[in-house]
Structures are given as structure tokens and as C-alpha cells.
Amino acid sequence: MMKLKVGVIGCGSIAQHRHLPEYAANEQVELVAVCDIVSERAEEIATKYGVQAYTNYEDLFAHVDAVSVCTPNYLHASITIAALRAGVHVLCEKPMATSKEEAQAMIAAAKESGKKLMIAHNQRFVASHEKARQLIQNGEVGKIYSFRTAFGHPGPEGWSVDGKESWFFQKEKAFLGAMGDLGVHKTDLLRYVLGEEFTEVGAFVETTAKEFADVDDTAVCVLKTESGIIGTLAASWSYRREDNSTIIYGEKALLRIEDDSTYGLIVQYATGETVKYELGKIQTNESGGQRNSLVIEKFVGAILNDEEPAISGEEGMKSLAVILAALESNETKQIVKVTV
The missing domain is CATH 3.30.360.10 (Dihydrodipicolinate Reductase; domain 2)
Structure with a gap:
């Protein structure tokens, strides 16, 4: 079975507690890259998961099928749009953007690229x-x-x-x-x-x-x-x-x-x-909280089955x-x- 190659951009708490462990536990995924502007943090997480570390997110697009965007809110739109334009599926943390204009641009980029955009509303x-x-x-x-x-x-x-x-x-x-x-x-x-x-x-x-x-x-x-x-x-x-x-x-x-x-x-x-x-x-x-938020599972399933993501960009907006x-x-x- 072909595994989905995934990278995580931003190695803060949400990546460490949700995205990374859930990707690592998913049998349909091969976690291949992490990226953080703090190089020591990127290296530490990369070593833990046995993957490649990057400090520039654009450098990892050529090596992945999909990414999670786990950065500060103000970077969600620019990174998501860059990834979609590079032909990479995106799971973006919430809130998806800081304005309606940004959200609309993200949705448009997903439509133009034909790639999936899902927003991580796990509730x-x-x-x-x-x-x-x-x-x-x-x-x-x-x-x-x-x-x-x-x-x-x-x-x-x-x-x-x-x-x-x-x-x-x-x-x-x-x-x-x-x-x-x-x-x-x-x-x-x-x-x-x-x-x-x-x-x-x-x-x-x-x-x-x-x-x-x-x-x-x-x-x-x-x-x-x-x-x-x-x-x-x-x-x-x-x-x-x-x-x-x-x-x-x-x-x-x-x-x-x-x-x-x-x-x-x-x-x-x-x-x-x-x-x-x-x-x-x-x-x-x-x-004591539920370990698996199901967000990763739903995102991976949408890509592999070519289905509409559970929470689309339109829903996030x-x-x-x-x-x-x-x-x-x-x-x-x-x-x-x-x-x-």
C-alpha cells in the first residue's frame, strides 16, 4: 500500500500533542518532515520521529503529499496558499485565517490546485x-x-x-x-x-x-x-x-x-x-483526555479516498x-x- 508522505510545519504544542503523534500512529501515513523557524526545536522533533528537519517550509514541499500547518495564526493563510500552489494537501489549524479575505484566498487556492484543504476543528x-x-x-x-x-x-x-x-x-x-x-x-x-x-x-x-x-x-x-x-x-x-x-x-x-x-x-x-x-x-x-482527536484520520481519509474533507475551507470560513x-x-x- 502506498503511504501518504506528510510534513508538519510549526513544531509547537499543538503539533507535539496532536498532529505528530496522530500521524505517527496512522498506518496509512509516512511522516517524513518537520519544519520550525527555531532550528533546535525542528532538529529535536525530527530526531524524535526519525524525519528530516527544515527551517524553511518551502523546502519541504517537494518531499511531501500533505502538510499540517501548526504555526501562529497570522501565518496560516500564506503557508497554506504556498503549499496548495505547490500541489500539497493542507490540514490547517484553527482559526483558519485572520480575515475573510485571507480565508477566501485559501479556498480559491484549494480550488485552483485541486488539492484538499481541511480546517482542524476537532470538536x-x-x-x-x-x-x-x-x-x-x-x-x-x-x-x-x-x-x-x-x-x-x-x-x-x-x-x-x-x-x-x-x-x-x-x-x-x-x-x-x-x-x-x-x-x-x-x-x-x-x-x-x-x-x-x-x-x-x-x-x-x-x-x-x-x-x-x-x-x-x-x-x-x-x-x-x-x-x-x-x-x-x-x-x-x-x-x-x-x-x-x-x-x-x-x-x-x-x-x-x-x-x-x-x-x-x-x-x-x-x-x-x-x-x-x-x-x-x-x-x-x-x-486523561481522548488520545485521538480523529482530525488526522479524517484528513488522511479524505485524501486517500478523494472525498470532500470533513471540515472544508468554506466551513472554516x-x-x-x-x-x-x-x-x-x-x-x-x-x-x-x-x-x-
């Missing part, structure tokens, strides 16, 4: 989230009235390879703070679970906990969908313990998703009946658009329409 593949979507789709929850979702933890300094010096806290490299790191995951998740697009956003985006940062560390948004469902989304680097919960309020049932330490999904029906689903642990930055609208709302103090 969709969590068993409790898939089950919740299924229950909503088959009518068991009835009409959806409202929701609240949160994604928070103590912040990237605890796990980033560069600690407080990490690019996560530098506006020119990250563009967005907790809202781009965590909020975009939750907008993507809600779009997936509810099966609807968001049309309007009102938001407060602040820096309340990380005085050394020049990006947001806490954001709270009110979101409205096309059918009129309203709810809240909180994204924060100021939570002392990780919270990745979602509660959906429906006519026939209430869904508590990742809100209980044992049960990934608890369904409380209007009839009084409660059903608890034990679906395995969600992946977290803390130990729709989730990004909600975050961009939230930023605009915070700046203008107005409710902002989401435009893609």
Missing part, C-alpha cells in the same frame, strides 16, 4: 457532540429554544512551548486571543450541532486576567441563528479548571453536553425521563466569520450581522 468529532446533533436532527429534542456554551481553561502559558512568551499573547501574531483559540471552536461546534448558521452577534471581548497579553482573554457573545434561536457563548483563558460544556434547551428535551465528569451527554426529557450516555472522555489539555463579527460588535458596541 465536531467528539462522540457527545455527534450524538447531540443526531438527536436534534431526528426530532427528539423538538424545537430548539436556546443554548449556552463555554470553552475556558487557565490559558496557553501552561502548555505552550514558549510559556508567557508564546505567540498566543501577541496580537500581531495571534490576531485573536481566547476568542480565536477557543471561541472559534465553539462557533463551529454550534453550527454543526444545531444545523444552522448564525446571523447576528453581540459581544464583549476583554482582557481581564492576562495583564502581559495584548489580546483578549475573556469573551462573552450573544448569538442568533437564522431560525431565531438565541444563546450565549463564553470563551476564556481565565478559568482555573477546564470547561468545555454546552447546554441546549429544546421543546421536548434539555441536552447537557460535556457538563458531567462521567457522562458525555445527559438528556433530560420533558416527560421526566433522563438518559445518560457514557461516551468516552473529550480531548483536553489536561491528562463560516465559523471564522462569527468570530470576526463578535470583534466588530465589541469595537462598535452594536449588534453585527454575520457575513461570509
Whole structure:
């Protein structure tokens, strides 16, 4: 069997904890290259995996079929477009870009090259989230009235390879703070679970906990969908313990998703009946999380089977658009329409 030759660009925490081990464990993949502008880091990771180290990403394109782009946010678009134009498939970390124009350029490059572009929104593949979507789709929850979702933890300094010096806290490299790191995951998740697009956003985006940062560390948004469902989304680097919960309020049932330490999904029906689903642990930055995020598996499968990626560039852009609208709302103090 021909194996897919893969390189990873950017050797920070997300590459070290997710992409590299998952590629290495995938029998359909041959990991051949890593790239990082910090040559010592590139060499160290290359030695660990027995692959070639690069400090210039363009040098590795000739040796791979596909790459993961795990760099700071501001480089996502330029590296992705360069890879696609070089005939290489791309799995890009989230948020896919720092503007709609960048996202559109990435999507166009994928179309022109005929190569796959997938965005690494792993929340969709969590068993409790898939089950919740299924229950909503088959009518068991009835009409959806409202929701609240949160994604928070103590912040990237605890796990980033560069600690407080990490690019996560530098506006020119990250563009967005907790809202781009965590909020975009939750907008993507809600779009997936509810099966609807968001049309309007009102938001407060602040820096309340990380005085050394020049990006947001806490954001709270009110979101409205096309059918009129309203709810809240909180994204924060100021939570002392990780919270990745979602509660959906429906006519026939209430869904508590990742809100209980044992049960990934608890369904409380209007009839009084409660059903608890034990679906395995969600992946977290803390130990004990699900090892395989399934993102690599889905990306590799899309290439080898020549299928549409599970989360296309268009999907990534729709989730990004909600975050961009939230930023605009915070700046203008107005409710902002989401435009893609």
C-alpha cells in the first residue's frame, strides 16, 4: 500500500500533542518532515520521529503529499496558499485565517490546485457532540429554544512551548486571543450541532486576567441563528479548571453536553425521563483526555479516498466569520450581522 508522505510545519504544542503523534500512529501515513523557524526545536522533533528537519517550509514541499500547518495564526493563510500552489494537501489549524479575505484566498487556492484543504476543528468529532446533533436532527429534542456554551481553561502559558512568551499573547501574531483559540471552536461546534448558521452577534471581548497579553482573554457573545434561536457563548483563558460544556434547551428535551465528569451527554426529557450516555472522555489539555482527536484520520481519509474533507475551507470560513463579527460588535458596541 502506498503511504501518504506528510510534513508538519510549526513544531509547537499543538503539533507535539496532536498532529505528530496522530500521524505517527496512522498506518496509512509516512511522516517524513518537520519544519520550525527555531532550528533546535525542528532538529529535536525530527530526531524524535526519525524525519528530516527544515527551517524553511518551502523546502519541504517537494518531499511531501500533505502538510499540517501548526504555526501562529497570522501565518496560516500564506503557508497554506504556498503549499496548495505547490500541489500539497493542507490540514490547517484553527482559526483558519485572520480575515475573510485571507480565508477566501485559501479556498480559491484549494480550488485552483485541486488539492484538499481541511480546517482542524476537532470538536465536531467528539462522540457527545455527534450524538447531540443526531438527536436534534431526528426530532427528539423538538424545537430548539436556546443554548449556552463555554470553552475556558487557565490559558496557553501552561502548555505552550514558549510559556508567557508564546505567540498566543501577541496580537500581531495571534490576531485573536481566547476568542480565536477557543471561541472559534465553539462557533463551529454550534453550527454543526444545531444545523444552522448564525446571523447576528453581540459581544464583549476583554482582557481581564492576562495583564502581559495584548489580546483578549475573556469573551462573552450573544448569538442568533437564522431560525431565531438565541444563546450565549463564553470563551476564556481565565478559568482555573477546564470547561468545555454546552447546554441546549429544546421543546421536548434539555441536552447537557460535556457538563458531567462521567457522562458525555445527559438528556433530560420533558416527560421526566433522563438518559445518560457514557461516551468516552473529550480531548483536553489536561491528562486523561481522548488520545485521538480523529482530525488526522479524517484528513488522511479524505485524501486517500478523494472525498470532500470533513471540515472544508468554506466551513472554516463560516465559523471564522462569527468570530470576526463578535470583534466588530465589541469595537462598535452594536449588534453585527454575520457575513461570509
